[in-house]
Amino acid sequence: MAAPSLHSSNTTTQTSFSISHAMTKNFVSILCFFLVLYPFFAMATSANIFFGENVEGMKYDLFPEILKEEAVARLNELGKVSDANDYLERTFQSPASIRAGNLLRAWMEDAGLKTWVDQMGNVHGRAEGINPSEKALLIGSHLDTVIDAGYFDGSLGIICAISAMKALNATGRLDKLRRPVEVIAFSDEEGVRFQSTFLGSAAIAGLLPVSALQIHDKNGVTVQGALRASSIETTEENLLQLKYEPESVWGYVEVHIEQGPVLENVGLPLGLVKGIAGQTRLKVTVRGTQGHAGTVPMNMRQDPMVAAAELIVFLESLCKQPDYYLSYDGQCASSTVESLAGSLVCTVGEISSWPSASNVIPGQVTFTVDVRAMDDTGREAIIYEFSNRLYHMCDRRSVFCNVERKHDANAVVCDPDLSTELKSASHAALKRITGEDPGDVPVLMSGAGHDAMAMSHLTKVGMLFVRCRGGISHSPAEHVLDDDIWSAGMAVLTFLETLL
Ligand SMILES: NC(=O)NC(NC(N)=O)C(=O)[O-]
Numbered sequence: 001m002a003a004p005s006l007h008s009s010n011t012t013t014q015t016s017f018s019i020s021h022a023m024t025k026n027f028v029s030i031l032c033f034f035l036v037l038y039p040f041f042a043m044a045t046s047a048n049i050f051f052g053e054n055v056e057g058m059k060y061d062l063f064p065e066i067l068k069e070e071a072v073a074r075l076n077e078l079g080k081v082s083d084a085n086d087y088l089e090r091t092f093q094s095p096a097s098i099r100a101g102n103l104l105r106a107w108m109e110d111a112g113l114k115t116w117v118d119q120m121g122n123v124h125g126r127a128e129g130i131n132p133s134e135k136a137l138l139i140g141s142h143l144d145t146v147i148d149a150g151y152f153d154g155s156l157g158i159i160c161a162i163s164a165m166k167a168l169n170a171t172g173r174l175d176k177l178r179r180p181v182e183v184i185a186f187s188d189e190e191g192v193r194f195q196s197t198f199l200g201s202a203a204i205a206g207l208l209p210v211s212a213l214q215i216h217d218k219n220g221v222t223v224q225g226a227l228r229a230s231s232i233e234t235t236e237e238n239l240l241q242l243k244y245e246p247e248s249v250w251g252y253v254e255v256h257i258e259q260g261p262v263l264e265n266v267g268l269p270l271g272l273v274k275g276i277a278g279q280t281r282l283k284v285t286v287r288g289t290q291g292h293a294g295t296v297p298m299n300m301r302q303d304p305m306v307a308a309a310e311l312i313v314f315l316e317s318l319c320k321q322p323d324y325y326l327s328y329d330g331q332c333a334s335s336t337v338e339s340l341a342g343s344l345v346c347t348v349g350e351i352s353s354w355p356s357a358s359n360v361i362p363g364q365v366t367f368t369v370d371v372r373a374m375d376d377t378g379r380e381a382i383i384y385e386f387s388n389r390l391y392h393m394c395d396r397r398s399v400f401c402n403v404e405r406k407h408d409a410n411a412v413v414c415d416p417d418l419s420t421e422l423k424s425a426s427h428a429a430l431k432r433i434t435g436e437d438p439g440d441v442p443v444l445m446s447g448a449g450h451d452a453m454a455m456s457h458l459t460k461v462g463m464l465f466v467r468c469r470g471g472i473s474h475s476p477a478e479h480v481l482d483d484d485i486w487s488a489g490m491a492v493l494t495f496l497e498t499l500l
Pocket residue numbers: 153189190191197198259279447448449450
């Protein structure tokens with residue numbers, strides 16, 4: 001039926017007039033209604049009230065309560081879980097590591113994840129998503145620390161991953177992930193207690209030899225004994241069952257503090273890791289003749305302390321000027337020596353002597369050697385040269401020397417495609433938070449080691465670095481800005497949203 005017109009016949013006109021009059025009255029009242037209520041309507045739509053979201057639309061999108069406030073609070077809480085009273089120390093399966101694992105497990109459950117602890121003390125939190133049989137994305141870092149550590153090395157990567165998963169859960173999207181996503185808090189990356197690092201991630205990657213269970217710490221406790229002390233009965237059989245099948249894993253992502261000054265220097269919170277330097281850890285033992293400090297003439301001593309001192313100074317010279325020291329006996333092409341110049345670093349971090357008394361010429365001195373380089377051949381050449389020179393020096397000093405290789409991990413190149421996805425997620429996350437284009441996300445090499453080195457033997461790996469104050473790490477002065485923690489969590493969330 002055609003709508004009555006305002007311009008029709010007389011009768012109709014009357015009718016139409018009254019209709020038109022009525023319509024006019026209605027139109028005016030609707031208009032008044034709308035004008036009075038419009039401001040409330042505008043506020044409601046801008047605040048997404050109508051779409052089941054919280055009051056400030058932007059707040060819903062950025063999750064500052066989860067990715068910033070709560071993540072910062074959790075990092076501070078976790079940083080106080082220590083085996084020592086006045087500094088942070090959490091070593092493999094120590095009481096503090098167990099407490100930290102329980103705390104992380106509770107936070108994983110708070111994020112809606114299914115959790116468990118495996119036979120190497122790794123803490124897992126998993127969301128199956130819409131297709132549990134799909135290849136899983138693993139996101140992790142380590143819960144253990146060095147001695148006198150900072151609050152962020154390892155912990156930041158775990159907390160950011162849990163927070164991002166919680167943000168998905170808070171918006172009902174956790175079970176909409178196209179593939180399973182699993183957060184893993186690895187039990188031992190630093191290798192402080194047993195000197196062999198990546199105990200947790202190497203087990204998942206299938207790299208850990210069963211003999212590792214018998215490695216012992218300074219007190220003679222084995223890895224197996226340390227697990228047993230925390231009621232985990234790890235045998236050769238169930239250790240081997242920890243290995244993930246490559247076909248069940250899509251990739252591994254790790255967020256970690258940069259532990260260097262580059263991001264702070266360029267003024268950006270996030271960076272992409274292109275590769276990770278290879279590393280070797282040695283234990284050098286020097287044995288001499290223990291004696292009385294006051295009665296043994298200087299030219300009759302076999303003093304292991306002085307021998308160790310000469311070896312340590314030589315190591316520094318070798319690593320400062322590899323080109324000068326490396327013997328070109330076929331061990332080392334000139335290209336390898338050149339590549340060392342840019343990334344070679346050597347450190348003696350630990351030294352001990354027996355009997356360690358001021359009026360006794362020591363009987364034995366042991367010290368650690370940590371060698372890193374992007375070029376694996378170059379790193380081997382440095383170790384070869386150091387060992388060679390070591391035995392000659394020890395012969396000259398009539399002391400006995402022994403070099404044990406405690407740990408090796410070859411350099412790792414991160415997966416280019418996964419890295420591209422992480423780079424764009426970081427870029428989008430920074431733009432989402434600041435509202436501005438952050439420019440290009442920097443790409444860096446990592447001199448520090450990461451669980452990603454072990455995981456690269458299982459699947460493709462990608463890493464994000466987060467700016468840390470002064471580039472300081474392995475120190476209580478380690479610090480990350482709250483907003484950078486937010487950016488890191490948002491980068492993980494933005495990356496996970498590509499899986500929806
Ligand atoms: N991110 C680290 O601090 N890693 C440390 N741990 C290993 N295994 O490299 C290190 O010494 O670089």
